[in-house]
Amino acid sequence: MHPTVNIAVRAARAAGDIILRYHNQVDLLTIENKSENDFVSEVDKTAESAIIKEIKKAFPQHSVLGEESGKMIGDNDYQWIIDPLDGTTNYLHGFPQYAVSIALIEKKITSHAVIYDPFKEELFTASKGEGAYLNNERIRVTSTNGLKDTLIGTGFPFKHPQHLDCYIETFRAIHPHVSGIRRAGAAALDLAYLAAGRLDGFWEIGLNSWDMAAGALMVKEAGGFIGDFSGRDKYMETGNVVAGNSDVYKQILKKIHPHLTQDLQR
Template identity: 50%
Template sequence: MHAMLNIAVRAARVAGNIISRGYESRADLATELKGENDYVTQIDKEAEQAIIDKIRQSFPDHSFVGEEGGIVEGDETFKWVIDPLDGTTNFIKGIPHFAVSIALLYKGKLDQAVVFDPMRGELFTASKGSGAQLNGYRIRCTKSRDLSGTVLATAFPFKKKEALNGYMSSFSTIFSQCGDVRRSGSAALDMAYVAAGRFDGYWEKGIKPWDIAAGSLLVQEAGGLVTDFDGGHEPMRTGAVVCGGAKVVQGLVRALKV
């Protein structure tokens, strides 16, 4: 395992332990509203700080950006992008589907990725050029020829419900062409599941870089494509992502342009 990936895995497991303990006593946790239908708990903050502290033990000069404000200035050559608890609403409600997401950007490009599901003990990892793994075993995206029969994942615009009408139009087009659609509440796990071949594809709009950074490298290293809604290659900048096997991505992008 790459040295930096190994440290990221250790950091993810430390955060996972914090999350698992918090899950057992979540009724007593302080919860804040960051925005419309957007929550944060003390566990999110503790997990993020634990990740940063763990990585800085080995790489004190690196820079960080985390969802909960964990911005640490440093060498921009190495930038860690962190979502300490992707799926906070699931966590609060007691739905055991959430994950730790850690990615490393090297000179602005995705280089290492970890998505860790502490409830199932599933560790998704990827190093640029070395493939993607689940608990040490190689994973691959599916190779569907079109959307027919596929199981896809998405998310509704719960933070901006005024965008629902436009979203439902494209959703209807896609749903009429595929087998079925899932909405799980964790972008990191949606993309990890695409990499593992559990979902054939995934699309979502209005997301942040920390939501999809690690998942993007997982999908790419599992043989898939990651684009924005226009088929471009900057989903982390545009906040819109489409991923899956090549033909699935083509079909989704085509449907999203209708």
């Protein structure tokens, strides 16, 4: 494992320990509503602080973009993008689908990624050009051709209700052609699952960079494709994501494109 990934793993495990410490005591937590349907708890904040502490100990000059703390000043050629608890709503309801997500972007290229599910003790790691791994075992996307018999992941645009009608139309376009569609509520894990072959494809509207930075590298390193709704590599800018193996990726793009509003095609 690359030394930088080891640092990220240490940070993710520190956050995971905090997350598990309170997972049976969520009724005692202080919970704030950042915006409609977007919650943050003291666990999110404490876990993020633990991650930043580990990163800054090893790389004091690097900058950090965290979901809760925002951007910290530092060397912009080396920026860590972190989500201390992807799936906060799941966590607060005792639904065990959440994870820590950490990625390092070096000179605008994502070089290392860690996604850690502390509840299931599953550690996904990836480094550019070195493959993707689950608990140190190599993982690959599925080799499915077409959408028939596939299992596709997605996410409802609950933070962007203006896109709900459009999303429903894309759902209608995909639904008849696949075995099933799953909405588990943690995009980082959805992308990690895709990399591990548990899902065949994925699409979602309006993600943030910390939701997908680590997962995007995992998908690529596992042999998959990821892009925005126009098939470009601007998903980190637009927040709109399609991913899968080569054929599934193309098929999802083809099915949803006629139903996208003009602003989602940019």
